[in-house]
Each structure stands twice: as structure tokens, then as C-alpha cells.
Amino acid sequence: MNYTSLKQLLDTFVDFLSTEKGYSDNTCRAYTNDLEDFIAYFLTNRALAITDDDETDIDVEDVAAVSGLIIRGYLGFLHKQNLKKSSVARKLSSIRSFLKFLERHGVISENPATSVITPKQDKPIPKYLTVDDMFRLLDSIKTDTLTGKRNRALLETLYSTGIRVSELVGLNVGDVDFSGKVIRVTGKGNVERIVPIGQKSLAFIKDYRKSFDLQKAVPVNYKGALFLNKNKGRLTARSVARILDKSSRDAGLTIPVAPHDFRHSFATHMLDAGLDLRVVQELLGHKQLSTTQKYTHVSIDRLMAAYDSAHPRK
Numbered sequence: 001m002n003y004t005s006l007k008q009l010l011d012t013f014v015d016f017l018s019t020e021k022g023y024s025d026n027t028c029r030a031y032t033n034d035l036e037d038f039i040a041y042f043l044t045n046r047a048l049a050i051t052d053d054d055e056t057d058i059d060v061e062d063v064a065a066v067s068g069l070i071i072r073g074y075l076g077f078l079h080k081q082n083l084k085k086s087s088v089a090r091k092l093s094s095i096r097s098f099l100k101f102l103e104r105h106g107v108i109s110e111n112p113a114t115s116v117i118t119p120k121q122d123k124p125i126p127k128y129l130t131v132d133d134m135f136r137l138l139d140s141i142k143t144d145t146l147t148g149k150r151n152r153a154l155l156e157t158l159y160s161t162g163i164r165v166s167e168l169v170g171l172n173v174g175d176v177d178f179s180g181k182v183i184r185v186t187g188k189g190n191v192e193r194i195v196p197i198g199q200k201s202l203a204f205i206k207d208y209r210k211s212f213d214l215q216k217a218v219p220v221n222y223k224g225a226l227f228l229n230k231n232k233g234r235l236t237a238r239s240v241a242r243i244l245d246k247s248s249r250d251a252g253l254t255i256p257v258a259p260h261d262f263r264h265s266f267a268t269h270m271l272d273a274g275l276d277l278r279v280v281q282e283l284l285g286h287k288q289l290s291t292t293q294k295y296t297h298v299s300i301d302r303l304m305a306a307y308d309s310a311h312p313r314k
Contacts, residue, residue, distance in 0.1 A: 006042075010035055013101050022189045026166075034094035041074050042066060066108070068115045071095060075119065085119050092118055128265040133253060134159060140251040143204075146211050147230075151243050153204040154227045154235070158259065160201035161185075162266030162284055165237045165259035171226040173209070178202055187285040195283060 014032050017023040023031075042065075071092070078088045096113040103111045129137070138159065141152040158168055167185045175184040181202065182194050205226070225234035240259050248257040263284070270280050 006039055009102060009107065010039065010098070013098050016101065022191075024188065024190070027188070030090075031094050031097070034091045035098055038074055038091065038095055041077060042070060045070060045073070066099065066112055068112045071113055071116045075116070079119075089118050092116065127255075127261050128268045129253075129257065129261060131269055134265055134269075137248055137251040137253060137257070141247055143207070146208075149204070149208040149211055150227060151247060153201070153208040154240065155244065155247065155262070156201040156204045157183075157197065158240075158262045159266055160198040161195045162263050162270075163187075163195060164263060164285075165240050168259075169225075169227065169235045169237055169240060172224060173226050176202070176205060176226065178206065185285070191285070193282075193285050195285075 010032070013035075014028050017031060018025075018028050074095075075088060075092065078091065092113070096111065096116075099108065099111045099113050102108045138152070138155060141155065142148045143152050154168060157163075157171075158165070161183060163183075163185050164187070167187055170186055171183065176197075177183065181197060181199065183197050184192060185195050186192050209226075227235045229235050229239060237259065244257055244259055244262075267280055267284060270283070271277065
């Protein structure tokens with residue numbers, strides 16, 4: 001690899017993530033932001049050892065100056081900014097991946113980040129709605145307008161399938177199989193999976209799409225986005241968050257509800273009903289079972305609470 005700057009190496013790494021690893025634009029953007037912050041810190045600290053005041057960039061050979069000491073100093077710098085432990089761990093993971101890429105291509109002889117210990121993270125229990133609160137929220141959405149029909153259909157779909165909000169807004173009309181009662185979802189890394197969807201959700205989707213035909217709001221053979229905004233464009237994740245925030249307040253819920261809470265609720269309710277953990281992993285599209293296991297803590301906590309309240313000899 002013949003490059004003359006750290007910035008070029010970063011661009012090449014991000015291009016590798018996009019083309020070779022199939023990472024999404026959002027993921028590549030997160031890596032870029034994390035690594036640009038680290039590079040800025042690295043350049044500032046390296047400047048202390050550089051005598052030429054006119055030098056504004058660093059040669060590839062100087063990448064070897066990235067040491068475990070500098071990385072640990074950067075983590076300390078982040079802690080002083082009161083960043084969450086999860087954010088610090090993510091930034092360290094980005095640095096590790098970047099330096100591993102450079103090591104693999106012979107730019108550096110070894111990865112100094114391997115000697116840096118990942119900060120111990122808190123493991124908060126995922127926030128979720130009870131079944132009663134979920135039903136209360138969904139049933140409170142009025143469907144006497146096209147907007148109401150859309151909001152009911154998209155939130156019913158979000159809870160029925162447990163998909164991510166990014167996957168929800170990425171759905172197209174052709175991704176819904178009404179007869180097979182499944183939807184085709186494109187998840188992280190552009191990996192497709194088939195997810196079951198309930199009959200109730202399908203009925204609300206059908207009612208919503210039928211309203212378009214009656215109003216002739218979209219072409220007859222339209223095959224684009226499933227859920228549309230008022231301008232007939234694809235809904236964004238931020239729009240879904242606003243819809244959910246208003247719907248939860250209208251339903252009288254006292255705590256704010258985010259789209260990802262629907263995913264947490266889906267997983268928790270399925271496990272509480274006795275569904276196998278590996279099946280839930282498959283439904284959620286998790287690569288690692290350990291990612292799904294965090295939901296078992298919720299079920300165990302509820303089990304212990306029920307035990308403590310019911311057992312006669314406490």
C-alpha cells in the first residue's frame with residue numbers, strides 16, 4: 001500500500017468496510033467519525049515531538065508512533081468528557097479495527113490496541129413496555145384518516161416483527177407477502193432475512209395501502225416504499241420516532257417510548273411466552289446469541305419478583 005497520509009489510510013479503510021465487509025453508510029460514517037476524532041487527538045499529541053512547525057500531516061511511517069500509551073491517553077481524554085462507557089468502548093473498537101487493517105497490510109508491524117483493555121461496561125436491562133401498555137398504545141391510534149391508518153400499520157408492524165426502525169422504513173411494497181404472512185427485511189450489512197408477521201398487522205397494512213388506491217395518491221403499480229410521508233416519500237427513522245412519541249403521549253403513557261423499545265418489548269414478550277432463545281435470535285437477526293441473551297435478564301427478574309411475592313417462606 002503506497003499512501004502518504006493517515007487520512008488516505010482512513011479513506012481506504014472505510015472503503016474496505018463498505019465494499020468488502022458490506023457495512024451500511026451509517027456504520028461507515030460512525031467509523032469515520034470515531035477515527036477522525038482519534039486521529040485529531042493523535043496529531044495534537046504527536047505535534048509535541050515534531051520540530052517542523054510547517055508540517056501539517058503525518059507520513060505513513062509515523063503511524064508507528066501510535067502506541068498503547070497514546071490510545072490509553074485518548075481513552076482518559078474521553079472519560080474526562082463524561083462519555084458513556086459504551087461510547088468509549090465503541091471508539092476503542094473502531095481504533096482496534098483500523099489498526100488491525102493497517103497491520104494486515106504491512107503498514108505497521110503490530111497492533112498496539114490489542115494491549116489496551118476495554119473499559120468495563122454497565123449492563124442496563126433493556127427498557128420495554130408491558131403487554132398491557134403495548135396494547136393500550138396501539139389500540140389508542142385512531143384510523144379514521146390516512147395518517148392514522150399509516151401510523152397504526154407501521155407501529156403494529158414494528159411490534160409484530162421486532163425489526164429495527166431502519167429495517168421498518170426500508171420496507172418496500174413488494175417485501176410484504178400477505179399470503180405467506182412474512183416480510184423480507186434487509187438488515188445490518190445488507191443481509192436479508194424472512195420474518196413472520198401477524199395477521200392483525202397485515203390487515204392494517206392492507207387497509208392503509210387500500211386508502212392510497214381510493215385517493216389515487218400513488219400510481220396503481222407503485223412498488224416503492226411501504227410507508228410514506230405526506231409528500232409521498234419514504235419515511236425516515238426520525239419521523240417514526242416522532243410518530244411514536246406523540247402516540248405514546250396520546251395513549252397516556254408516562255414514560256417516553258423510542259422505536260427500539262418496541263424491539264426490546266417484542267423480544268421480552270416472546271421469551272416470557274416460552275419461545276426458545278435461538279428462535280428469538282433468528283427473528284431479531286442477531287449474529288451472536290450473547291446479544292439476544294440480554295433479554296433473558298428481564299424474564300429472570302420478573303420470575304424472581306413473582307417468586308418473592310408468592311412464596312410463603314421468604
